Amino acid sequence: MADDTTDTKSSNQMWGGRFASGPDAIMEEINASIGFDKKLFAQDIRGSIAHATMLAHQGIISADDKDKIVHGLNTILSEIESGNFEFSRQLEDIHMNVEARLATLIGPAAGRLHTARSRNDQVALDFRLWVKEELEKTEQMLTGLIAAFLDRAEEHAESVMPGFTHLQTAQPVTFGHHCMAYVEMFGRDRSRVRHAIEHLDESPIGAAALAGTGYPIDRHMTARALGFREPTRNSIDTVSDRDFAIEFLSIAAIAGMHLSRLAEEIVIWSTPQFGFVRLSDAFSTGSSIMPQKKNPDAAELVRAKTGRINGSLVALLTIMKGLPLAYSKDMQEDKEQVFDAAESLELAIAAMTGMVRDMTVNTARMKAAAGSGYSTATDLADWLVREAGLPFRDAHHVTGRAVALAESKGCDLAELPLSDLQAIHADITDKVYDVLTVEASVASRKSFGGTAPSEVRRQIAFWRARN
Numbered sequence: 001m002a003d004d005t006t007d008t009k010s011s012n013q014m015w016g017g018r019f020a021s022g023p024d025a026i027m028e029e030i031n032a033s034i035g036f037d038k039k040l041f042a043q044d045i046r047g048s049i050a051h052a053t054m055l056a057h058q059g060i061i062s063a064d065d066k067d068k069i070v071h072g073l074n075t076i077l078s079e080i081e082s083g084n085f086e087f088s089r090q091l092e093d094i095h096m097n098v099e100a101r102l103a104t105l106i107g108p109a110a111g112r113l114h115t116a117r118s119r120n121d122q123v124a125l126d127f128r129l130w131v132k133e134e135l136e137k138t139e140q141m142l143t144g145l146i147a148a149f150l151d152r153a154e155e156h157a158e159s160v161m162p163g164f165t166h167l168q169t170a171q172p173v174t175f176g177h178h179c180m181a182y183v184e185m186f187g188r189d190r191s192r193v194r195h196a197i198e199h200l201d202e203s204p205i206g207a208a209a210l211a212g213t214g215y216p217i218d219r220h221m222t223a224r225a226l227g228f229r230e231p232t233r234n235s236i237d238t239v240s241d242r243d244f245a246i247e248f249l250s251i252a253a254i255a256g257m258h259l260s261r262l263a264e265e266i267v268i269w270s271t272p273q274f275g276f277v278r279l280s281d282a283f284s285t286g287s288s289i290m291p292q293k294k295n296p297d298a299a300e301l302v303r304a305k306t307g308r309i310n311g312s313l314v315a316l317l318t319i320m321k322g323l324p325l326a327y328s329k330d331m332q333e334d335k336e337q338v339f340d341a342a343e344s345l346e347l348a349i350a351a352m353t354g355m356v357r358d359m360t361v362n363t364a365r366m367k368a369a370a371g372s373g374y375s376t377a378t379d380l381a382d383w384l385v386r387e388a389g390l391p392f393r394d395a396h397h398v399t400g401r402a403v404a405l406a407e408s409k410g411c412d413l414a415e416l417p418l419s420d421l422q423a424i425h426a427d428i429t430d431k432v433y434d435v436l437t438v439e440a441s442v443a444s445r446k447s448f449g450g451t452a453p454s455e456v457r458r459q460i461a462f463w464r465a466r467n
Contacts, residue, residue, distance in 0.1 A: 124204035153179035161366035200244035207238035210326035256306035312337035388427035
């Protein structure tokens with residue numbers, strides 16, 4: 001029979017490594033959240049000050065205790081901001097770390113702060129405040145990205161480039177029009193951000209553990225003090241809800257997808273085969289072995305960040321999907337996903353804004369490419385409808401024959417002799433050449449939201465007025 005020492009040693013080896021002290025060490029490791037939720041220190045202290053002020057106003061605690069609490073909390077805030085605060089894993093989370101330090105600073109009065117609240121509504125408040133502030137930051141960053149695109153669109157309202165479907169040359173467009181497509185996309189992202197702020201603009205504090213409280217608190221007072229529109233209306237839902245975090249991640253995922261599509265185009269456009277744009281050394285790297293290489297690493301990394309953001313969204317949806325009401329410890333796993341996605345999104349928007357402003361556009365290369373692939377074929381078909389009176393399906397067939405003839409001769413449509421075109425259809429006149437250039441093609445697309453330079457400038461003016 002082994003002695004106690006041997007038994008303990010065997011047990012410790014079972015837990016192994018960092019868990020050498022056994023089950024207690026495992027519980028501490030899985031339960032503690034201070035490693036990441038310390039990011040919420042400012043929101044936690046702000047919420048506690050508002051709560052203490054309300055308690056004193058309602059006569060639940062004395063004015064003297066409130067003053068001590070507020071002074072102590074401001075002292076802790078200064079300590080954390082200056083890097084002089086020691087966080088403890090044994091105290092689990094940001095709430096208990098702050099409360100323990102407050103007790104050291106002001107004594108028994110600190111114990112009155114937690115009157116009429118729970119860590120459940122406290123963390124809901126802290127997290128909601130943090131997400132609201134992050135959404136406001138995201139809104140500003142998207143506004144900056146839109147402004148960068150508006151400047152490039154105005155600069156290139158008449159710069160012709162090929163428009164693509166299936167990554168095949170389709171019809172000529174302008175680079176300004178292409179830039180304005182991203183203005184629309186990021187404008188929708190910003191609209192979603194604004195709606196999300198409106199959705200979460202309710203204060204959770206006062207819901208307590210899940211049932212509210214018997215103390216005569218004033219939740220409207222704390223809501224106003226914390227910048228919320230109003231308090232939440234159901235205490236069970238309040239501590240159960242992480243929709244605001246999921247909505248943030250959904251917005252981040254959609255915006256990340258838009259950023260990734262743009263990054264993909266920059267990667268393609270900057271290849272020697274396209275040569276549409278060139279990034280400076282500020283957003284590129286070289287090869288360790290091939291001296292001729294200039295890699296668009298910033299764009300590639302933006303493209304990759306989208307995968308992290310998508311993963312965070314799926315993770316939090318999965319965490320929440322099976323939870324009964326009200327609070328469950330599973331919800332502690334929400335914050336790292338949001339923090340990581342927020343950091344990735346901020347970096348991606350900042351990098352993309354820099355790239356949009358930085359890149360050099362090769363308008364000559366774009367114009368040459370715009371005329372390739374018989375991109376004005378639709379213009380020929382439209383001319384046959386307007387001038388020759390053909391039904392569009394017949395015009396489409398005639399145009400197909402013209403394209404086939406041009407291919408066989410190795411020339412563009414505009415280079416086909418009039419006699420060849422009239423051999424295909426007798427009603428074609430020399431006026432058709434007015435629509436077969438890429439400049440004429442884009443100039444003719446004057447429908448609302450079209451690629452004509454005049455229409456691009458109209459949309460730029462619209463967006464400048466609302467940006």
